[in-house]
Amino acid sequence: MMRFSVLLFSLLYTTMVSAATAAAGDNRPLLHYTPEKGWMNDPNGLFYDKKADLWHIYFQYNPHDPFWNQPLYWGHATSKDLTTWNHEKLAISPDRDDEGIFSGSIVIDHNNTSGFFDDSIDPDQRVVAIYTNNADIQTQDLAYSLDGGYTFTKFHNNPVLDVNSTQFRDPKVFWHQHSNQWIMVVVKSQEYKVQIFGSPDLKNWKFHSNFTAGYPGFQFECPGLIEIPITGTNESKWVMFIAINPGSPVGGSTNQYFIGDFDGVEFKPIDHFTRFVDLGKDYYALQTFSDVEKADGVLAIAWASNWQYANNVPTKEWRSSLSLTRNFSLDYVAANPESKLLTLIQTPVFQTDVAKTLEKKNITLSANDSIDFEADSGVFEFELKFKAINALAHSDLANLDLYISSADGKESIRFGYDPVGQSFYLDRSNTPYKNPYFTGQLSAYVEPSSDGQYKIYGVVDRxxxxxxxxxxxxxxTNTFFMSEGNTPSRAQLKTNFDDEFYIESISFNELSV
Known part of the structure; x- marks a missing residue:
């Protein structure tokens, strides 16, 4: 199988073709997966098929309308490279039009603990889906696949877990080697509980413990629990992911996480801090891939939208995209000059070709100068390394800004740095889509490196x-919506004062997909 690494300005790219090729005048992303038509939200059942060398994603899907509505299915796509996705047929369908196949996960039952498989099914393709069914109340059900994840048969004795609740959903299941059992984390969403269950066979589940901590919001959703390595050591920690919606600190939807230890029964955090996975408005319901080779690390995808406005964004026959795949690791990071915290490190993973490149180094930017780049496709990446060398002398007047605009310059987003607050901001208000919850300005505090430098890597995809x-x-992560036919095809780095910012390097690559 192929080994993935972070593609930060590497010229060793492979040419690929996007699964959802944009039509003329279509602002559909090319690197991020989108459905052919209809509505998509949470990613579900992510796994890697070792035998076929194939990545599978499933997702909450309404193929009939571009908004959330029942009946709700599991949509399906496959990829050889985590970049080019092929649309597949519906994977799991509800039995009635007034119900949905809600979020869940997939495991590979190598040892046939469930008894669903015979010797004709390769151990690496013994696919079992565990999902929430909401026919009347919310229960956890099973379905298994005899063809590697393309079609599924529902277990005749469903549900396998029923606590008589209308708010009990989103199971994430994995095999815990140390305790020799399947583990399920699932939420009692409006009781703010992540419940941990164990099973020998995926059919019979025993309650182990509750985890109740973190930023509450209105409800918990889409939990996850996985072991993640600590960079530069032979050690690892377990990370508990919990989505909240609505009630995020930035409004609407977000993901929080906790770092700790797990013994097969109970998750114990190492501290009482709530950490957030992504400080933008459009990263929710993340899920990690199952059955990934150790060399490929811990990989995850999220829904790139927000429930505050997801049903109303100005795309035509389709709505929503998924995030890029991210590789997760842990490292000790300076939270401020006096404290280091163990932190989730996130690295994008994708493969594409480079169509055009611009790189400049060792520049002290003046107000009369700018660094300009054009990417006709509206798909490009950039990497910026800089220091603020005298900006505090001018209080809030000195900013470093990257304007990303349409070809005519009339529509744009603005990404910049404020040296007084040591914060970065994104302003998406100069685009035509308006919604009271589509926050125009967002910000993130980032501690500089020990020498005062910042390094930013960005991917712009229509x-x-x-x-x-x-x-x-x-x-x-944030979405933005230019008018139909306009794409973010120009980038301009500039400042409003002389000699305030030293640019160690700035690189742009237009990406060919």
Whole structure:
């Protein structure tokens, strides 16, 4: 199988073709997965098929309308490279029009603990889906696949877990080697509980413990629990992910996480801090891939939208995209000059070709100068390394700004740095889409490196921007919507004062997809 690494300005790209090729005048992203038509939200059942060398994603899907509505299905797509996705047929369908196949996960039952498989099914393709069914109340059900994840048969004795609740959903299941059992984390959403269950066979579940901590919001959703390595050591920690919606600190939807230890029964955090995965408004319901080779690390995808406005964004026959795949690791990071905290490090993973490149180094930027780049496709990446050398002398007047605009310059987003607050901001208000919850200005505090430098990597993909600060210590994902036919094809780095910012390097790559 192929080994993935972070593609930050590497010229060793492979040419790929996007699964959802944009039509003329269509602002559909090319690097981020989008459905052919209809509505998509949470990613579900992510797994890697070792035998076929194939990545599978499933997702909450309404193929009939571009908004959330029942019946709700599991949509399906596959990829050889985590970049080019092929649309597949519906994977799991509800039995009635007034119900949905809600969020869940997939495991590979290598040892046939469930008894669903015979020797004709390769152990690496013994696919079992665990999902929430909401026919009347919310229960956890099973379905298994005999063809590697394309079609599913529902278990005749569903549900396998029923606590008589209308707010009990989103199971994430994995095999815990140390305790020799399947583990399920699932939420009692409006009781703010992540419940941990164990099973020998995926059919019979025993309650182990509750985890109740964090920023509450209105409800918990889409939990996850996975072991993640600590960079530069032979150690690892377990990370508990919990989505909240509505009630995020930035409004609407977000993901929080907790770092700790797990013994097969109970998750114990190492501290009482609530950490947030992404500081933007459009990163929710993340899920990690199952059955990934150790060399490929811990990989995850999220829904790149927000429930505050997801049903109303100005796309035509389709709505929503998924984030880029991210590789997760842990490292000790300076939260301020006096404290280091163990932190989730996030690195984007994708493969594409480079169509055009611009790179400049060692520049002290003046107010009369700018660094300009054009990317006709509306798809490009950039990496910026800089220091603020005298900006505090001018209080809030000195900013470093990257304007990303349409070809005519009339529509734009603005990404910049304020040296007084040591904060980065994104302003998406100069675009035509207006919604009271579509926050125009967002910000993120980022601690500089020990020498005062900042490093930012960004991916712009037609109507979404993903930002990674200081090698993935902080991430920020936001959508934006230019008018039909306009794409973010120009980038301009500038400042409003002379000799305030030293640009160690700035690089742009237009990406060919």
């Amino acid at each position: 109507n979404i921007i993903e930002l990674y600060f200081n090698d993935g210590v902080t991430a920020m």
